[in-house]
Amino acid sequence: GAVVSQHPSRVICKSGTSVKIECRSLDFQATTMFWYRQFPKKSLMLMATSNEGSKATYEQGVEKDKFLINHASLTLSTLTVTSAHPEDSSFYICSARDLGQGPYEQYFGPGTRLTVT
């Protein structure tokens, strides 16, 4: 089946620094990738939709200047948390859509746990 990877799986950074999270579709081309945020014991909240070759579209309330998304190729999207603060600590999950499987198919990565100290 379709595989989506994320790197790193865990990252600890100091407040004020920036952190980049990568999301890769390993065996399919993903024209669309999604970035979610999940707080402990809470559901996934969509942050933004990333389309290859174009600007990401952000959900209401998500700061686009703080959460920079780049989808430079059909297999890679990156999320950069800029000037991270402790409240940015969360579990970030990406998913990728394989259009070859149909418009509804969406495969999730394993997630990246970010801790900002």
Next chain:
Amino acid sequence: GESVGLHLPTLSVQEGDNSIINCAYSNSASDYFIWYKQESGKGPQFIIDIRSNMDKRQGQRVTVLLNKTVKHLSLQIAATQPGDSAVYFCAENAYDSYGQNFVFGPGTRLSVLP
């Protein structure tokens, strides 16, 4: 606004019993639903899906039921096993000006008792 919700935040079942996890949705225009399983520290895993033109779909040990009249979705797990312990999310497809995405319910934690 439109949302997907769950009736039960936690569910404990005996190993070997059947589990039923419920989900209520409010967007009558949703035409596709998915159940995901999320184990601790991992990303969601697809379990089973159903389109709105169906009211039941069966997989291996899992069955999803869709009642469009009352906007209710359920996931049934037969002969629940310890490996089924996880948080289960229902999700419905949604459309906005940017295209299609999925809206997730709050999740139900399933605990399987020995």
